[in-house]
Amino acid sequence: MPRTSIACTLATVLALGLLPGRALAIDPLAGDSWTRVHALIKPSPAEQGWEKIPWLTSLWEARKQAAAAGKPILLWEMDGHPLGCT
């Protein structure tokens, strides 16, 4: 195969991103395009239903409010804070 044809083929392959371990065809962080990635990573509305519950973060404060309101307490306790870690 002539050298020019090889170069052409290689360029086409590179342009189409067909080589293993290729670099990304586009740079997702170039310019302001990182903002799209930022929005992609943040929780979707469907992932935020639990935020409709007015969670307190102090068990002692919950005791006070429960006593004053005449209600029981719902305590969600995890290794890793449910509202903030993991």
Add this chain to the structure above:
Amino acid sequence: VAGRAFAFADSEIIHLARHEFIPVTADDWYQRRRDDAEGEFFRKVANQGPRKGEGGSTRQGIYCLTADGELLAYKNAGQNAHVMREVLQQALSRWRALSAERRQPGAVQVGDPAAVDRRYVRELPPGGLALRVFTRALDRDGKGDYCDAACKVGSGDEAGRDHLWLTRDEWKSLVPAQKKPGTTINVPKPIAERIARFHLIDNTRGEPPMWSQEDIRQLTMTLRLIDATDDRLKLRFAGEVLLATAADPSSAKRGFDARLAGILEYDPAKGEFVRFDGVAVGDHWGEGTYTRGARPGRTALGVAFELADLKSPADLVPPQAARDPWAYFGPGYRLQVGSR
């Protein structure tokens, strides 16, 4: 936390939690250790259930209780909305079976706790800045752009969450002294290392291992002033990081090879950052003891940062890594005077 995706996203459970209970959350790592009135109260309640904390083990789960400390129901079933609905209804039945005198508002008196074990209290430092941090498993589409990864719900499909804290002196060090566009500063090493070690982590499937100092193989973070007016300084954030558990990343069991980008905006009149948006995205590999089930090989992972407005109690939840505040803030960190 699967409960966010399952039980507490269920409309009936949301309704019950909002109207029939006083809902509260806590990190069991602190609660089961604290040696004070709140810790004693919690352990008294937990000891009525199956998790008695033998050998300091976890007591995590979902508890329904009275203000004076009677356990009404317990289940560690946040991943199962059907079971959780039954548990809440069972708790309400037991609650309603108590005498009317005991249930009426004001029947139980709760004053302030006699003492607080400050060893297990983490508060945003005075004048400090808090960021929300989200992490998500990603994939690449046909064009090479990032897209949401298809993971099993509850096993990495949702965004992980955390918070990043900076002291007042730390965030002020990010404001360039020179207001000339083009001015570039390196993010101070303690801040860059805090971001890398404690926030560029894969917490999409549970509590992840943090990176050690030695795991930092490459780390650059810069801020370049791109616009300066009387009411706004706009800074472009950029960086590269290579974290790996072995000097040769190709043989490391765990690693993250990422680039960072973002924009920060500072309001000189207010003397505060009004925007602090950033991302770190790249290839992550490996898993930890509590984050089994990682996708095989090197896969895309993204971390996003944004300012927390502190209007929600959730915004004040401390960083996961602040359990060890000396590692997080540095050896100069001091517990508040009067701590036990």
